[in-house]
Each structure stands twice: as C-alpha cells, then as structure tokens.
Amino acid sequence: MFKKETYMARRASLMQKMRGEKGIMLFLGNVDSPAQYRDNAYKWRQDGTWLYYFGIDEPGLAATIDLESGEQVLYGNDLDLDDIIWTGPMPTVNELAQSTGISKTAPLCALEPAVKGRQVHFLPVSRDYNAHLLARLTGLEPADVISDGKKGCAHASAKMLAATIGMRLIKSQEEIDLIEKACDLGYEMHSVARKGIKIGKAEQLIVGEMEGIVLGKGWGMSFPTILTQHGEIFHCHSHELPIEPGKLMVIDAGAELNEHYCSDFTRTYPTSGKFSPKQRDIYQTVYDCNALAFSLIKPGIAYRDIHLAVNRLIIERLQNLGLILPGNPDDMVAEGLCGLFLPHGLGHNMGIECHDMEDYGENLVGYDPDQQRSGQLGLGGLRMARRLKPGNVITDEPGIYFIPALIEQWKADGIGKNAINYPKLTEYYDFGGIRIEDDVLVTADGARLLGSRRLPASPDEVETAMASD
Amino acid sequence: MFKKETYMARRASLMQKMRGEKGIMLFLGNVDSPAQYRDNAYKWRQDGTWLYYFGIDEPGLAATIDLESGEQVLYGNDLDLDDIIWTGPMPTVNELAQSTGISKTAPLCALEPAVKGRQVHFLPVSRDYNAHLLARLTGLEPADVISDGKKGCAHASAKMLAATIGMRLIKSQEEIDLIEKACDLGYEMHSVARKGIKIGKAEQLIVGEMEGIVLGKGWGMSFPTILTQHGEIFHCHSHELPIEPGKLMVIDAGAELNEHYCSDFTRTYPTSGKFSPKQRDIYQTVYDCNALAFSLIKPGIAYRDIHLAVNRLIIERLQNLGLILPGNPDDMVAEGLCGLFLPHGLGHNMGIECHDMEDYGENLVGYDPDQQRSGQLGLGGLRMARRLKPGNVITDEPGIYFIPALIEQWKADGIGKNAINYPKLTEYYDFGGIRIEDDVLVTADGARLLGSRRLPASPDEVETAMASD
Numbered sequence: 001m002f003k004k005e006t007y008m009a010r011r012a013s014l015m016q017k018m019r020g021e022k023g024i025m026l027f028l029g030n031v032d033s034p035a036q037y038r039d040n041a042y043k044w045r046q047d048g049t050w051l052y053y054f055g056i057d058e059p060g061l062a063a064t065i066d067l068e069s070g071e072q073v074l075y076g077n078d079l080d081l082d083d084i085i086w087t088g089p090m091p092t093v094n095e096l097a098q099s100t101g102i103s104k105t106a107p108l109c110a111l112e113p114a115v116k117g118r119q120v121h122f123l124p125v126s127r128d129y130n131a132h133l134l135a136r137l138t139g140l141e142p143a144d145v146i147s148d149g150k151k152g153c154a155h156a157s158a159k160m161l162a163a164t165i166g167m168r169l170i171k172s173q174e175e176i177d178l179i180e181k182a183c184d185l186g187y188e189m190h191s192v193a194r195k196g197i198k199i200g201k202a203e204q205l206i207v208g209e210m211e212g213i214v215l216g217k218g219w220g221m222s223f224p225t226i227l228t229q230h231g232e233i234f235h236c237h238s239h240e241l242p243i244e245p246g247k248l249m250v251i252d253a254g255a256e257l258n259e260h261y262c263s264d265f266t267r268t269y270p271t272s273g274k275f276s277p278k279q280r281d282i283y284q285t286v287y288d289c290n291a292l293a294f295s296l297i298k299p300g301i302a303y304r305d306i307h308l309a310v311n312r313l314i315i316e317r318l319q320n321l322g323l324i325l326p327g328n329p330d331d332m333v334a335e336g337l338c339g340l341f342l343p344h345g346l347g348h349n350m351g352i353e354c355h356d357m358e359d360y361g362e363n364l365v366g367y368d369p370d371q372q373r374s375g376q377l378g379l380g381g382l383r384m385a386r387r388l389k390p391g392n393v394i395t396d397e398p399g400i401y402f403i404p405a406l407i408e409q410w411k412a413d414g415i416g417k418n419a420i421n422y423p424k425l426t427e428y429y430d431f432g433g434i435r436i437e438d439d440v441l442v443t444a445d446g447a448r449l450l451g452s453r454r455l456p457a458s459p460d461e462v463e464t465a466m467a468s469d
Numbered sequence: 470m471f472k473k474e475t476y477m478a479r480r481a482s483l484m485q486k487m488r489g490e491k492g493i494m495l496f497l498g499n500v501d502s503p504a505q506y507r508d509n510a511y512k513w514r515q516d517g518t519w520l521y522y523f524g525i526d527e528p529g530l531a532a533t534i535d536l537e538s539g540e541q542v543l544y545g546n547d548l549d550l551d552d553i554i555w556t557g558p559m560p561t562v563n564e565l566a567q568s569t570g571i572s573k574t575a576p577l578c579a580l581e582p583a584v585k586g587r588q589v590h591f592l593p594v595s596r597d598y599n600a601h602l603l604a605r606l607t608g609l610e611p612a613d614v615i616s617d618g619k620k621g622c623a624h625a626s627a628k629m630l631a632a633t634i635g636m637r638l639i640k641s642q643e644e645i646d647l648i649e650k651a652c653d654l655g656y657e658m659h660s661v662a663r664k665g666i667k668i669g670k671a672e673q674l675i676v677g678e679m680e681g682i683v684l685g686k687g688w689g690m691s692f693p694t695i696l697t698q699h700g701e702i703f704h705c706h707s708h709e710l711p712i713e714p715g716k717l718m719v720i721d722a723g724a725e726l727n728e729h730y731c732s733d734f735t736r737t738y739p740t741s742g743k744f745s746p747k748q749r750d751i752y753q754t755v756y757d758c759n760a761l762a763f764s765l766i767k768p769g770i771a772y773r774d775i776h777l778a779v780n781r782l783i784i785e786r787l788q789n790l791g792l793i794l795p796g797n798p799d800d801m802v803a804e805g806l807c808g809l810f811l812p813h814g815l816g817h818n819m820g821i822e823c824h825d826m827e828d829y830g831e832n833l834v835g836y837d838p839d840q841q842r843s844g845q846l847g848l849g850g851l852r853m854a855r856r857l858k859p860g861n862v863i864t865d866e867p868g869i870y871f872i873p874a875l876i877e878q879w880k881a882d883g884i885g886k887n888a889i890n891y892p893k894l895t896e897y898y899d900f901g902g903i904r905i906e907d908d909v910l911v912t913a914d915g916a917r918l919l920g921s922r923r924l925p926a927s928p929d930e931v932e933t934a935m936a937s938d
Binding site: 033034035036037038039040041042043044045048081084085086087088089126127128129132142146147148149150202204205206207208209210211212213214215216217223224230232233234235236237343353354355357358359403405406409 | 502503504505506507508509510511512513514517550553554555556557558595596597598601611615616617618619671673674675676677678679680681682683684685686692693699701702703704705706812822823824826827828872874875878
C-alpha cells in the first residue's frame with residue numbers, strides 16, 4: 001500500500017472530474033471467495049478498483065464519496081474476541097480509514113441507509129457477491145452491474161469510467177517501480193521454468209517450481225499459468241504431458257506482487273534445447289515481430305497501427321516460407337488474413353491487474369473514442385489499440401500459431417483461398433505455436449522494456465541459455 | 470476420476486435412500502470463480518458434492534435425477550470453434566456423460582424448463598453463483614439455498630442430506646488409496662518446509678517452497694497455508710515475519726491431489742532446532758494428547774469422548790506445571806476450562822474436502838442424532854463428535870495455545886478464577902501455540918495413521934530431524 005496521500009490525491013482527482021454530478025460514488029471491496037466449502041476460501045485478492053482508490057488490502061469493506069458534500073466514508077465491521085482467536089489482533093476500521101486518509105467510518109449495516117434514495121455512481125463489479133450486493137443497494141438487476149467479462153456493464157457511470165480509465169492508463173513512478181519489481185520476479189520464475197525443461201519430465205513439475213518461486217516472494221501468479229507443448233491452444237491450463245523431444249514449449253506466466261502489481265511474460269523454448277530449422281524460421285519471425293513492435297512504440301502512434309505493422313511482417317515472412325502465396329501484403333493485412341496465424345491482439349494494458357481494467361469494458365479501456373473495434377479475427381482481439389501516451393504500460397506479444405481446427409474451418413469456408421497455401425499448411429499441423437512477450441513502458445520519446453534484465457529472446461540467446469542451464 | 474461404475478453405484482444408492490420421494494434431485498457443478506476481473510479466474514475447483522456423485526472435473530455442468538422415472542440427465546453446452554482456439558479440443562457433453570454413466574444429455578438452457586413445476590431436492594451450495602442460479606430455479610431466496618458456512622441451509626433436502634452424509638462418512642478403498650496419496654504428498658511438502666526453517670529467512674519463502682511441491686504434483690493446497698511463529702492465532706495467513714530464534718513455528722498445511730482428495734497435517738517446530746525446557750514441557754503434553762487420542766480411536770467410541778479425554782490430560786499436565794491449580798480435573802473438564810488452552814475441536818472429517826462436507830452443516834455431518842453440540846469454547850468447536858465407524862477418515866489435532874487476549878478476557882470475566890493460575894500464565898504471553906495433527910483411518914478394530922511415513926512428531930524425533938536437515 002502506498003502512503004495515504006497517493007489515495008487521497010487519486011480520489012480528489014476523481015471528484016474533480018465528476019464535478020457537477022449529484023449523488024454519491026459507491027465502491028465495494030471484495031469478500032473472500034470460496035474454493036471448496038464457504039470457509040475454505042481461495043487466496044484473498046482485493047478488487048482492482050478498490051486497490052487503486054483506497055489501497056486497503058482487507059476483505060469486507062465499502063466506501064462512499066458524496067459528490068455534493070464531498071464527504072468520504074469507509075464502511076466495515078470491527079472484529080470481536082471470537083474473530084481475534086482466529087485472526088489475531090487486526091487493525092480497526094478507524095485505523096484502516098486513517099491509512100487511506102479517510103476520517104469518517106461506519107459499520108456495514110449503515111451502508112444501505114446511506115445509499116438508498118441517492119443517485120449512485122459506480123464502476124462495473126467483477127464478482128457475483130458484489131454484483132448482488134450492488135444490485136440490492138441500487139435497485140438494479142445483478143446483470144446490470146456486473147461486468148460480463150470484457151464488455152463492462154451498461155449501468156455503470158460513464159463519467160466515472162472515463163475518469164478512472166484516464167487516470168489508470170497513465171502509471172505513476174511509484175506504480176512503475178512496483179511493476180518493475182513484478183517483472184524482476186517474473187524474470188526469476190521464468191528462468192527457473194526454462195532450467196526445468198528436461199525431456200521426460202512432467203509439465204506440471206515445472207509449473208510447481210515456477211509458481212513456488214512467486215508464492216515465496218509475491219502474491220502469486222498474475223493469471224493462470226500457460227505452460228504447454230500445445231502452444232496453439234491459447235489458454236491451455238492442462239499440464240499433464242511429459243516433455244517430449246523436438247516440441248515447442250510455450251510458457252506464458254506472470255508474477256503478482258504482495259502489493260498486487262503484475263508482470264506478464266511469454267517465452268517459447270525448443271524442448272530439445274535447439275530449434276529445428278522449421279521451428280527457427282517461425283521463431284525468428286515472431287522474434288522480429290516483437291522487436292519491430294518495440295521499435296515502433298512511442299507517444300502518439302496507435303498501438304492498432306503497430307499491430308497491423310506486425311501483421312504485415314508476418315504475411316511477408318510466411319510468403320517467403322511459401323505458406324502464403326505471392327500477392328500484395330497490405331491487401332492481405334486489410335483482408336484480415338493474418339488472423340489465421342495470429343488470432344489474438346498484439347498486447348494489452350498491464351498494472352494492478354494483468355489485463356488492466358478489463359472489467360471496465362475492453363472497448364472503453366483500450367480504444368480511443370474515435371477508434372472503431374474491428375470484427376476481424378486477430379485485429380478484433382486487440383485489447384489495446386489507443387494512441388500511446390507516456391506512462392502507458394503495455395505488453396508486446398506477437399505470436400504465430402498453427403491451429404488445425406481453425407485452418408480446416410477457413411479452408412472449408414473458402415477464406416483466403418487465393419492467398420493461403422492450405423496444402424503446405426498441413427505440414428505444420430503438429431507444429432504448435434510460438435509467442436514472445438515483453439512488458440513495455442511508453443516513455444516521453446519512445447519505449448523501455450520493464451525489468452532489470454530481459455529473458456533470453458533471440459533464437460541464439462534461447463539456445464545459449466538452454467545449453468548452460 | 471474413478472471409473473463410471475463408482476458414480477453410477479453412488480447415485481443408485483442415493484436414489485434407493487430417496488425412495489418414496491416425488492420430484493427431482495438437482496445438482497449444480499461449479500463455474501469458474503474470478504480472482505481479479507471475471508476472465509482471470511482462480512484455479513478451477515469443482516464442487517465437492519458434484520465430484521462425489523458425478524466426478525466430471527469440468528465447469529458449467531448441471532444434472533437432474535428424476536425420482537419418479539429414474540431418468541438421469543447431464544446438462545451442459547458443447548464448445549464452438551471460437552472456444553476451441555482458446556481451450557483446444559474438449560470432450561463433448563455426451564462424452565462427459567458417458568464417462569459418468571449417464572446416457573441422456575441436454576443443453577443448459579433446457580435445465581430451467583425441466584426443473585420448473587417439479588419438487589426439487591438439493592444439497593446446500595457453496596458459491597454465490599450457484600446460490601443465485603439455484604434460487605432462480607427453485608423460486609427460493611439465495612440465502613435459503615446457500616450454506617452459511619458450516620451451518621448448512623434450512624431449505625436443503627433433509628433426506629438427501631442424511632443419505633449423502635451417511636455415504637460420504639464411510640470412505641471406500643479407492644477413496645482411501647487417494648487420501649493416502651494426498652498424505653504422502655503432504656509428507657513431502659511438510660519435509661521441505663521443515664528443512665526450510667532457517668533463522669532470518671522470510672516465512673513466505675518457506676510457504677513458496679512448500680506450495681511449489683504441491684502444485685507440481687497435485688491440485689494445490691487443500692486449504693490456505695498456516696505457517697506462523699504466532700501459532701496462537703489459528704488462521705494466521707500472514708507470512709511476513711523473518712524467522713526468529715527461540716520461537717515455535719506452527720505449520721498447518723495440506724495437499725490436495727489433482728483428483729481432489731486431501732490431506733491435512735500440522736507440526737510445530739522450534740525455530741532454533743531445539744526446544745527450550747518450557748517449550749518441551751508443553752510440546753510433550755500436546756504430543757501425548759495426540760498419542761492418547763490415536764490410542765483410543767476405534768469403532769463405537771464417540772470422538773467427543775476422545776476430545777474430552779484429551780482435555781483431561783491437558784488439565785492434569787497444566788496442573789503439574791502450575792498453570793492450573795490443584796483440583797478435580799474431571800470437574801474442570803466439565804466446566805469447560807480446557808477451552809482456554811484448546812479452544813478448537815480435536816478433529817474433523819476429511820476426504821474430497823479438507824473439512825469434509827462442512828457446507829452440509831457441521832451438526833449434521835459431525836454429530837449423531839442423539840448428540841447435542843456443546844456451547845462451550847473448545848468442545849463447542851468440535852467438528853466431529855460422532856461414534857466412530859470403520860471407514861471414517863478423521864484428523865487427530867490437539868493443541869495448546871496461550872492467547873493473551875482470550876486469557877485477559879476470561880480473567881476479567883472471572884472465569885475459572887479458582888482454578889486457573891492467571892498470574893503465572895502471564896509468563897506464557899509470548900509463548901505462541903503448539904499443534905500436532907495426523908490423519909487417521911478408523912479400521913475394523915482400531916485405527917491406522919494415513920500415509921506411508923509419519924512426519925517426525927515426538928520432541929526427540931523433531932529435534933533429530935531438524936539436526937539432520
């Protein structure tokens with residue numbers, strides 16, 4: 001948690017941007033979330049909005065900011081002796097309020113009377129418990145207040161969303177410092193994972209080694225670990241396979257600090273320690289795409305345009321390999337043909353959440369008001385399209401995948417039938433996928449990789465590192 | 470997942486016990502549970518009831534059993550191509566149904582029409598999402614169908630509860646085999662933790678080492694790790710402290726297999742490797758209590774009586790140490806004075822959940838119909854009081870704690886003022902706590918410790934192990 005002045009300034013800035021509005025802003029912290037039975041909770045994780053505006057990393061709290069009187073109130077219940085046997089002495093609600101610069105507190109039962117009859121401004125909530133609580137407090141339906149996952153919700157305050165997104169997109173120095181620390185922890189855990197790659201070993205053993213590092217020094221993984229010899233499956237959370245020779249192992253994993261700032265890196269390794277010529281061709285292309293994107297990142301350029309530049313490079317390189325037939329690459333990019341090989345976006349915002357603010361609605365968070373989100377596979381998956389600004393923290397994560405089911409579907413539908421060499425693509429049906437991902441800060445005049453050290457990335461760096469592991 | 474005949478037999482047995490009832494039994498599997506934004510889910514964990522009756526370890530499923538026609542239906546939605554890019558090829562709902570011996574399937578949208586207008590029998594649900602879904606399907610309020618955590622819920626089917634509890638209390642051989650495997654993984658992780666104890670090291674680093682072992686070979690921890698030099702705080706999930714010399718470190722942690730059966734062990738270590746004489750006195754008593762309990766476990770004896778026998782031994786030993794004044798120990802046990810030192814119960818049922826079936830309601834699960842739960846601190850916390858039967862799997866976890874806030878409260882309230890040596894107790898305000906926990910199978914004629922090897926437990930065993938770590 002930062003010092004209280006940070007949170008006071010953020011709330012003051014929000015209030016300033018909400019000037020002229022009536023009613024109250026309502027914020028709900030998380031409660032514990034059951035894994036098995038109710039009292040066996042998953043590891044405690046506070047809500048991202050709450051962490052940004054209040055920082056208090058404890059369950060069962062709520063807050064209101066009165067837009068008319070300016071009054072800020074923290075709601076929560078102090079523990080009694082029965083609780084203290086189980087939890088030990090805990091700070092009082094008053095002490096918690098002081099830690100975030102709020103002077104007025106009230107028990108949770110005072111929340112409903114304080115909210116009823118007022119105009120309530122809120123941001124989309126992420127968990128079912130809070131959706132039902134917020135619905136009860138506002139008289140709306142739970143479906144009206146919970147994010148549907150990515151698309152936000154219709155009844156959240158547009159003004160509060162715009163103000164919050166504007167602030168959170170630009171990371172402060174103290175936020176950048178913590179993201180760098182998360183990147184360093186990510187470096188450490190990815191290094192352990194790379195060293196753990198041995199033919200015959202169960203994938204899950206590497207997952208354990210890697211996650212153990214993060215749990216020892218941070219909150220845990222910033223998202224469920226992707227560690228798979230089936231890199232063509234984007235969210236492959238199964239780690240059942242033994243490591244086989246000659247495969248490509250995609251490891252996409254991030255660290256979340258105890259302070260909850262995140263990192264998110266992907267590396268792809270040849271399980272045998274050396275790329276085959278076929279693997280190296282594709283790997284080099286993905287590496288060059290990652291480098292191209294990084295070279296283009298600077299204030300003013302739309303990340304959407306960088307995504308498209310990467311698409312163009314992929315098309316050209318796949319033409320060289322004969323996987324795409326000769327023709328104008330720009331036309332092919334415009335047609336969206338690259339989506340067959342890169343069906344996801346080039347990157348996303350990152351901060352106190354791995355996909356920062358995703359529940360506010362991707363289109364609000366990642367698109368400037370004059371940008372229209374594409375419906376194409378690939379470009380349409382782009383989470384961050386905005387014109388870049390200093391202080392943005394984004395991922396640079398191009399990839400190339402050979403997804404047999406998708407290729408067969410496009411072929412059957414006749415998509416790109418004059419451009420894509422479908423017969424030759426069958427030679428890649430057991431290839432898997434490759435992705436290389438770094439975390440990048442947009443600076444005043446360009447970009448900077450986050451983290452003190454960069455994980456081996458070029459084909460030679462990867463092979464050298466694996467040889468010395 | 471066991472072979473389908475296991476689940477078919479369990480459901481047939483349940484149907485047999487429900488004979489004469491009208492309507493349908495409704496079962497809801499879990500959906501993913503968000504950690505940060507909705508699409509960033511906690512590690513997937515299926516519902517315990519669902520795992521017991523169906524075994525299918527995938528999200529978004531429901532099932533009905535018609536008590537009149539005998540028809541069983543599995544409800545779920547097959548993936549489309551968009552999903553498959555993210556998840557890879559997945560088994561169809563039909564294939565999942567076959568894996569559990571069900572022949573009829575339907576899409577999720579068919580669930581509501583199938584349920585509406587029927588009498589619905591259900592067990593308490595644990596998560597908010599399912600509570601709201603079940604409330605919608607039954608016309609009840611969410612609060613009527615969700616377990617309140619420990620106490621169950623008023624509107625669940627009493628007959629279905631009694632039948633299910635009766636079955637789940639007696640573990641089959643294939644369940645015992647998996648619990649033993651979870652115990653062996655627990656042994657391995659506790660051994661790593663013990664070896665990790667070094668003066669000056671951050672507690673959290675040991676947590677990471679330990680949890681990494683489990684994540685590498687199993688689902689994860691069977692409950693949030695307790696690893697603390699403040700053993701007097703029962704659910705201390707903070708691991709911020711560096712390890713100090715001369716302290717007692719309580720490690721209460723369990724492993725959950727990929728198949729979800731659990732273990733749960735506690736050991737208490739002197740951080741310096743040797744117990745001080747004061748620590749050894751208390752440790753020896755807790756060790757003797759653990760051994761006494763184990764020696765008494767056999768079919769027919771109420772675990773409540775074993776808890777009371779342990780209480781008596783604690784009173785006697787604390788009398789020897791002068792912490793309790795001379796007097797009749799039986800009277801003191803009856804008065805509940807031991808609750809000051811052991812404010813929790815001796816143990817709980819364990820199986821596919823660490824506190825097996827806790828959400829069905831502790832009193833239903835852990836108490837015979839003729840047993841009344843005590844209101845006393847300590848005895849009242851006992852989760853398993855029943856007369857034991859072969860096939861029960863229970864924990865044996867006595868402890869002695871010195872909780873300054875609780876002692877001060879009792880002293881102020883005048884509780885045990887003629888029995889408890891309050892002045893002398895102040896010498897123990899920085900002592901912490903000690904707990905020793907094993908997992909025990911009730912056999913035909915006694916008891917057996919679960920797991921191939923027992924973690925060092927006696928004071929000498931602990932010191933020897935730490936000396937050679």
